[in-house]
Amino acid sequence: MPDQFSWIVDRIVALAAGLRATPHVEWGTVVSTAPLTVQLDGDVDPLLGSPSKLAAGLMPGERVFVLLQNRRATIIGRGETSEWVPITPGPGWTAVSGHTPRCRVVGGWLVLEGALLRGSGGALTNLGSIPAGVPLRGGKTVFIGGHTIAKGTTYGVAEVYLSLASRNLQISGYSNIDSTTGWVVPISGNMLADQT
The missing domain is CATH 2.40.50 (OB fold (Dihydrolipoamide Acetyltransferase, E2P))
Structure with missing residues (x-):
C-alpha cells in the first residue's frame, strides 16, 4: 500500500532545498x-x-x-557600530562649545564630527587623537578632508589628515592657517577604518 504521507515528505524536502538555495x-x-x-x-x-x-x-x-x-x-x-566617543584634544587645542569632536565606527567606516579651537602651543601635527578603543587598522596617514577654517572674520582652508600610526589628527598638505591662536578647525568626514 502506498504511503499516504509521502507527498508531504516530498514537499518538505523540496521546500528545504529551496530555502537552502535562497x-x-x-x-x-x-x-x-x-x-x-x-x-x-x-x-x-x-x-x-x-x-x-x-x-x-x-x-x-x-x-x-x-x-x-x-x-x-x-x-x-x-557590521561594527560603536558608540560615539570623544576625540581627545591635543596640547593647546580645545573643543568648540556645542561642537565637541567625537568619532564612531559604523559598518567599517570611521565617522568624525565636531570642531577644535587652536590655543597657545597648538601644534598642527596633533589637533587631537582618536582613543585607543576605536578599531583602526593600518599605519599610513589618511586624508580626512579639506575644511574651511575660521578666525573671527578671517577664513582659510586646511587639509585634515589622520595618522593611523599615532592616531593623531593633523593639518598637512595645503593650508593657509598661520601660527596665531584662535583658529577654529572643523573635524568632519569619514574613512574606512581598515587601511591595511
Missing part, C-alpha cells in the same frame, strides 16, 4: 582567524568549516554580515 544574510561574530570561524547569532557553536570572505583584516570578536546560500557561508562585510 540567499539570506545573518549577523555573526568572528570566533577565530586561523582558521577563520564564525558563530551566527543565536547558534550555540560556530559554523563548521571556514567561510569565504569579502572583508580583509578580520579579528576575533568582530561583528560581521554573513551571506548563507546552499550551505555555504560568505562574510560580506563588517
Whole structure:
C-alpha cells in the first residue's frame, strides 16, 4: 500500500532545498582567524568549516554580515557600530562649545564630527587623537578632508589628515592657517577604518 504521507515528505524536502538555495544574510561574530570561524547569532557553536570572505583584516570578536546560500557561508562585510566617543584634544587645542569632536565606527567606516579651537602651543601635527578603543587598522596617514577654517572674520582652508600610526589628527598638505591662536578647525568626514 502506498504511503499516504509521502507527498508531504516530498514537499518538505523540496521546500528545504529551496530555502537552502535562497540567499539570506545573518549577523555573526568572528570566533577565530586561523582558521577563520564564525558563530551566527543565536547558534550555540560556530559554523563548521571556514567561510569565504569579502572583508580583509578580520579579528576575533568582530561583528560581521554573513551571506548563507546552499550551505555555504560568505562574510560580506563588517557590521561594527560603536558608540560615539570623544576625540581627545591635543596640547593647546580645545573643543568648540556645542561642537565637541567625537568619532564612531559604523559598518567599517570611521565617522568624525565636531570642531577644535587652536590655543597657545597648538601644534598642527596633533589637533587631537582618536582613543585607543576605536578599531583602526593600518599605519599610513589618511586624508580626512579639506575644511574651511575660521578666525573671527578671517577664513582659510586646511587639509585634515589622520595618522593611523599615532592616531593623531593633523593639518598637512595645503593650508593657509598661520601660527596665531584662535583658529577654529572643523573635524568632519569619514574613512574606512581598515587601511591595511
